[in-house]
Amino acid sequence: MSNDFQLNAMVRNDMGKGASRRLRREANLVPAIVYGGSQEPQNISITHNELAHALQNEAFYSHIITINVDGSSQEVILKDVQRHPAKPVVLHADFLRVSKTHKLHTKVPLHFINEDICAGVKTGGGLISHSMTELDISCLPADLPEYIEVDVSAVEIGQILHISDITLPSGVESVALSHGEDHDLPIFTVSKPKGSAEDTAEGEEGEEEAEAE
Numbered sequence: 001m002s003n004d005f006q007l008n009a010m011v012r013n014d015m016g017k018g019a020s021r022r023l024r025r026e027a028n029l030v031p032a033i034v035y036g037g038s039q040e041p042q043n044i045s046i047t048h049n050e051l052a053h054a055l056q057n058e059a060f061y062s063h064i065i066t067i068n069v070d071g072s073s074q075e076v077i078l079k080d081v082q083r084h085p086a087k088p089v090v091l092h093a094d095f096l097r098v099s100k101t102h103k104l105h106t107k108v109p110l111h112f113i114n115e116d117i118c119a120g121v122k123t124g125g126g127l128i129s130h131s132m133t134e135l136d137i138s139c140l141p142a143d144l145p146e147y148i149e150v151d152v153s154a155v156e157i158g159q160i161l162h163i164s165d166i167t168l169p170s171g172v173e174s175v176a177l178s179h180g181e182d183h184d185l186p187i188f189t190v191s192k193p194k195g196s197a198e199d200t201a202e203g204e205e206g207e208e209e210a211e212a213e
Contacts (some may be wrong), residue, residue: 114153120190124157136175144173
């Protein structure tokens, strides 16, 4: 996957909460850290507007990013971002260095397609439920997908899709499934609507059994 995202950063030598607050307040900078690989962790700062703009793009969260720090560049992925609970302010960001020859572990979004023609909804009036919106994966940086599509057009009412039902791109593995079948979690369900004829029949049967007792 090509590198479409680049950030310009500066080395940050002033540490501590007070220094971080001054960075945000006086210089409109976001404190961040780059770690991983054979190098020592590096404290950096990034212009708030530049980082906030990049964070508006979903692909930024599952893409290789080039960070230019005082003339040198390194490839990273975003591992964590902290935001102000009430204001549109980015407080801190963590970036993990990646190597072309080493697999990385990250999350990518799940895009559920064809929900509008889903069989369980179209013919049975079922209700859609998403149990998972992103997937933990392991792959080489070159194989990192921006997102993974899940076609739900054929899902019937009462049917549950699991991680194992996802068709993963070449070179991509599910971290959960690597731990065994017990970790094959549900991702998508079409349940029957409440008050359906089937529900009513089941309710009546229950009442009859109770009366018989």
